[in-house]
Amino acid sequence: MGVDGIGARVARKEDRRFLTGKGRYTDDMSVPGMKHAVFVRSPHAHATIVGIDATEAKAMPGVIDVLDGKQLLADGIGNLICGWMIHSKDGSAMKMGAWRPLADKTVRYVGDAVAIVVADSVAEARDAAEAVVVDYDFLPVVTDPVQALADGQPQLHPEAPNNLIFDWELGDAGVVDRALAAAAHVTELKIFNNRLAPNPMEPRATLGIYDAGDEHYTCYTTSQNPHLARLVMSAFYNVAPENKLRVIAPDVGGGFGSKIYIYPEEIVCLWASKRTGVPVKWTCDRTEAFLTDAHGRDHVSTVKMAFDAGNRITALKVDTIANLGAYMSLFSSCVPTYLYATLLSGQYDIPAIHANVRTVYTNTVPVDAYRGAGRPEATYLLERTMETAARELGISPAELRRTNFIRSFPHQTPVIMNYDAGDYEASLDAAMAASDWNGFAARKAEAEQRGMKRGIGMSCYIEACGLAPSAAVGSLGAGVGLWESAEVKVNMVGTIEVMTGSHSHGQGHETTFAQLVADRLGLPIDSINIVHGDTDKVQMGMGTYGSRSGAVGMSALAKALDKVEAKAKKIAAHLMEADESDIVIEDGALKVAGTDKSVPWFQMALAAYTAHNLPPGLEPGLKESAFYDPANFTFPAGCYICEVEVDPETGRTKVVQFVAADDFGNIINPMIVEGQVHGGLAQGIGQALLEGVTYDDSGQLLTASYLDYAMPRADDVPSFKVSTSNTPCPNNPLGIKGCGEAGAIGSPPALINAITDAIGNNQLTMPATAEKVWAAAHAAN
Amino acid sequence: MAKITMTVNGRQVSGVCEDRTLLVHFIRENLGLTGTHVGCDTSQCGACVVHMDGQSVKSCSILAAQAAGSSITTIEGLAQNGELHPVQAAFKAHHGLQCGFCTPGMVMTAVDMIRRHGSDLDEATVRSELEGNICRCTGYHNIVKAILAAAHEMGGVRQAAE
Ligand code: FES
Ligand code: FES
Numbered sequence: 001m002g003v004d005g006i007g008a009r010v011a012r013k014e015d016r017r018f019l020t021g022k023g024r025y026t027d028d029m030s031v032p033g034m035k036h037a038v039f040v041r042s043p044h045a046h047a048t049i050v051g052i053d054a055t056e057a058k059a060m061p062g063v064i065d066v067l068d069g070k071q072l073l074a075d076g077i078g079n080l081i082c083g084w085m086i087h088s089k090d091g092s093a094m095k096m097g098a099w100r101p102l103a104d105k106t107v108r109y110v111g112d113a114v115a116i117v118v119a120d121s122v123a124e125a126r127d128a129a130e131a132v133v134v135d136y137d138f139l140p141v142v143t144d145p146v147q148a149l150a151d152g153q154p155q156l157h158p159e160a161p162n163n164l165i166f167d168w169e170l171g172d173a174g175v176v177d178r179a180l181a182a183a184a185h186v187t188e189l190k191i192f193n194n195r196l197a198p199n200p201m202e203p204r205a206t207l208g209i210y211d212a213g214d215e216h217y218t219c220y221t222t223s224q225n226p227h228l229a230r231l232v233m234s235a236f237y238n239v240a241p242e243n244k245l246r247v248i249a250p251d252v253g254g255g256f257g258s259k260i261y262i263y264p265e266e267i268v269c270l271w272a273s274k275r276t277g278v279p280v281k282w283t284c285d286r287t288e289a290f291l292t293d294a295h296g297r298d299h300v301s302t303v304k305m306a307f308d309a310g311n312r313i314t315a316l317k318v319d320t321i322a323n324l325g326a327y328m329s330l331f332s333s334c335v336p337t338y339l340y341a342t343l344l345s346g347q348y349d350i351p352a353i354h355a356n357v358r359t360v361y362t363n364t365v366p367v368d369a370y371r372g373a374g375r376p377e378a379t380y381l382l383e384r385t386m387e388t389a390a391r392e393l394g395i396s397p398a399e400l401r402r403t404n405f406i407r408s409f410p411h412q413t414p415v416i417m418n419y420d421a422g423d424y425e426a427s428l429d430a431a432m433a434a435s436d437w438n439g440f441a442a443r444k445a446e447a448e449q450r451g452m453k454r455g456i457g458m459s460c461y462i463e464a465c466g467l468a469p470s471a472a473v474g475s476l477g478a479g480v481g482l483w484e485s486a487e488v489k490v491n492m493v494g495t496i497e498v499m500t501g502s503h504s505h506g507q508g509h510e511t512t513f514a515q516l517v518a519d520r521l522g523l524p525i526d527s528i529n530i531v532h533g534d535t536d537k538v539q540m541g542m543g544t545y546g547s548r549s550g551a552v553g554m555s556a557l558a559k560a561l562d563k564v565e566a567k568a569k570k571i572a573a574h575l576m577e578a579d580e581s582d583i584v585i586e587d588g589a590l591k592v593a594g595t596d597k598s599v600p601w602f603q604m605a606l607a608a609y610t611a612h613n614l615p616p617g618l619e620p621g622l623k624e625s626a627f628y629d630p631a632n633f634t635f636p637a638g639c640y641i642c643e644v645e646v647d648p649e650t651g652r653t654k655v656v657q658f659v660a661a662d663d664f665g666n667i668i669n670p671m672i673v674e675g676q677v678h679g680g681l682a683q684g685i686g687q688a689l690l691e692g693v694t695y696d697d698s699g700q701l702l703t704a705s706y707l708d709y710a711m712p713r714a715d716d717v718p719s720f721k722v723s724t725s726n727t728p729c730p731n732n733p734l735g736i737k738g739c740g741e742a743g744a745i746g747s748p749p750a751l752i753n754a755i756t757d758a759i760g761n762n763q764l765t766m767p768a769t770a771e772k773v774w775a776a777a778h779a780a781n
Numbered sequence: 782m783a784k785i786t787m788t789v790n791g792r793q794v795s796g797v798c799e800d801r802t803l804l805v806h807f808i809r810e811n812l813g814l815t816g817t818h819v820g821c822d823t824s825q826c827g828a829c830v831v832h833m834d835g836q837s838v839k840s841c842s843i844l845a846a847q848a849a850g851s852s853i854t855t856i857e858g859l860a861q862n863g864e865l866h867p868v869q870a871a872f873k874a875h876h877g878l879q880c881g882f883c884t885p886g887m888v889m890t891a892v893d894m895i896r897r898h899g900s901d902l903d904e905a906t907v908r909s910e911l912e913g914n915i916c917r918c919t920g921y922h923n924i925v926k927a928i929l930a931a932a933h934e935m936g937g938v939r940q941a942a943e
Contacts, residue, residue: 018881021816
């Protein structure tokens with residue numbers, strides 16, 4: 001490998017533009033004639049729209065037009081959809097209510113879009129939006145998912161009686177119930193997984209441009225998945241034909257899942273551009289982001305875990321109610337089902353599992369995937385339960401986990417997944433060593449002298465990354481394939497452009513993808529350019545989510561490189577009058593093995609395009625593409641250990657040490673991987689200690705700004721100790737597993753386990769604010 | 782409407798804007814310097830930090846008119862002659878950024894922090910002084926590392942940022 005190849009800590013190619021203010025995010029885009037949009041949004045959580053009067057607003061300075069849902073409907077723009085069909089246990093399909101991009105009859109959450117104002121400036125559009133008079137008839141409100149299921153509650157959609165979207169199950173209830181009855185010990189717990197706002201620092205934005213000359217649409221948008229946006233907007237929402245719609249997601253300032261979905265604003269701005277004849281740009285403000293970006297998590301669960309006399313788990317029973325908010329967002333249905341219940345076996349050999357999941361409509365913003373999506377919810381439930389069980393059984397939490405680890409692979413769980421490889425003991429041992437687990441008692445005693453309560457907690461997580469294969473997920477209800485595509489274009493002078501369907505919004509693809517090419521061809525990293533995020537430049541793609549860029553996106557690139565190399569060898573063999581099977585590619589040249597004959601890479605590339613001297617019948621040019629559909633998920637896993645000090649006077653928790661030992665398989669760039677873990681850990685610590693979306697009973701969002709929603713800041717997190725073990729994934733050509741979500745999945749239970757250990761009270765819900773911890777600590781005494 | 786003149790990144794500039802226009806919008810829209818970002822509407826996130834007469838300020842909490850006559854440095858004005866400022870270079874070397882959206886504000890805050898503390902900076906001070914800047918991607922670990930490395934690199938003398 002060269003200095004820039006696989007395994008090297010190469011500094012990122014993309015950093016220079018970000019560090020010098022030359023990044024190009026959607027809100028930085030301006031085109032001639034562009035106007036600005038502001039949405040009129042419902043201030044009520046549930047109401048019927050009696051009428052909309054925009055007369056005064058339309059006459060205000062700078063206003064181009066005000067458009068509402070009736071006009072949108074008249075123009076045939078369709079409803080937003082959920083793309084994964086789930087069936088209830090009685091066989092019936094999930095009950096999806098209509099989601100209009102602009103509400104025309106009923107609003108169902110505070111922030112539901114009602115109209116769009118287009119004006120010369122944002123300020124003028126905002127002034128006019130204030131002047132749009134919407135006459136509402138109030139309807140009763142429900143925000144709590146448990147309450148929403150009860151009789152006599154407000155009903156959100158006529159299609160879903162009792163607000164129940166589906167009642168789904170996985171596993172054999174009879175077997176699990178019998179095991180529970182026969183158990184030597186049963187641990188029972190109630191688990192709340194708090195609702196979070198994803199909060200990428202770049203607020204969502206979109207710029208819709210309609211070109212009447214070509215009847216062509218261009219949509220700049222803050223998307224993790226521009227090709228999917230194009231597909232959905234054309235095939236389902238009737239915004240534009242797919243061949244007349246270009247979607248560009250330029251630099252995107254973080255996503256964490258919340259930018260996978262297609263929101264009303266992209267659709268409405270494109271449509272408004274056609275209606276008004278001007279390019280229309282909309283940029284979210286932060287309060288609007290809290291009100292409208294899909295939220296994450298929000299589960300209420302009960303769990304029962306059965307043990308035999310040897311402390312082996314014999315069964316697990318889980319009952320979950322998942323709040324999906326007012327409408328079903330694009331992937332919402334798969335998050336609490338196939339991304340959640342299928343991970344309930346964790347790292348443990350559990351013979352029988354039964355999960356029942358009910359999803360519910362409430363008058364809150366839609367809930368969808370957020371960093372980890374389903375896996376954090378499963379891990380939190382399981383790892384809180386393991387820790388609780390260890391305390392009840394009076395054994396060390398490490399020993400209980402060790403006793404139950406899966407040790408032989410492949411391992412088929414009772415909940416669909418087939419784990420391909422792993423070494424859970426290795427990460428447990430590594431984390432225990434790095435945290436000086438054995439020295440904890442002394443540290444606790446020392447803290448006690450200072451009046452501090454010190455606690456330690458662990459969490460052993462597993463996740464399923466790189467969702468796959470297409471046929472299997474299709475049979476489970478997925479509406480899309482889960483392959484990825486890549487195209488490698490070798491230019492005439494030998495420099496290389498890679499077009500990938502993966503999308504980078506902070507993950508550093510411009511560097512890691514280039515490292516793979518540099519590694520294979522021995523070319524300098526600066527001669528390789530990665531192109532992504534533009535449906536006109538990249539043939540096809542499924543975007544970036546679920547830690548799929550390395551395992552799936554780079555595997556597609558590896559396949560395309562195979563083809564490029566094969567053809568390059570043919571050309572070089574011909575030039576050197578050698579056999580193509582003797583050609584090796586090394587250090588930027590094609591060499592005849594065992595001789596000193598070689599052709600520089602650039603010369604071979606030029607020969608491919610001059611085409612003066614190619615093997616008979618060979619097409620000129622050197623440009624190859626590939627699709628890759630993985631054979632299975634990949635299964636990163638690891639062990640996290642957190643140590644905290646709680647001040648009993650104030651209830652404030654300080655994270656004094658956080659150790660992460662992960663198994664991500666093969667690693668392209670350790671520096672980038674560590675950065676992903678750090679970021680995930682901070683988000684998980686945020687969930688555990690600080691963050692929580694709160695609605696009042698009338699459906700008003702109480703946490704709609706950074707004054708009310710506590711984001712983790714530099715002072716809230718420690719410096720982390722991270723390390724990896726690297727059991728290669730046997731199912732993809734690169735052995736990569738994925739690392740983007742691990743930190744957010746594994747850290748909340750480790751932290752809550754540490755706090756409950758410190759205060760001697762197991763009853764604690766996230767976020768563990770100082771007030772709650774103080775109350776729990778005092779209740780324990 | 783007001784006509785405003787100020788020095789931005791060493792050049793005198795002027796523009797006409799409404800009285801209510803914030804400095805950040807003047808910089809982004811009137812001057813086309815889009816490196817300064819807007820991440821919130823309550824002056825909590827720090828994505829918009831610039832230097833005004835040598836001190837870091839949140840440009841979303843100042844009216845453009847208030848900044849008239851002052852000397853402003855934005856992220857675009859930090860690198861000199863194509864050479865990254867040592868703080869920019871340290872962020873790159875220590876992987877102190879991911880999506881890059883918080884980065885201009887982080888860097889401008891860091892430059893001012895180092896100007897005030899020199900190499901006396903320690904981790905606790907950096908973490909506490911970063912409380913006005915939110916990063917959702919990096920977990921701060923590498924940002925803190927980058928700032929400490931830059932402080933060290935820039936030497937023990939408390940030096941002017943620009
Ligand atoms: S935009 Fe200025 S602090 Fe957030
Ligand atoms: S790098 Fe993305 S918010 Fe800081």
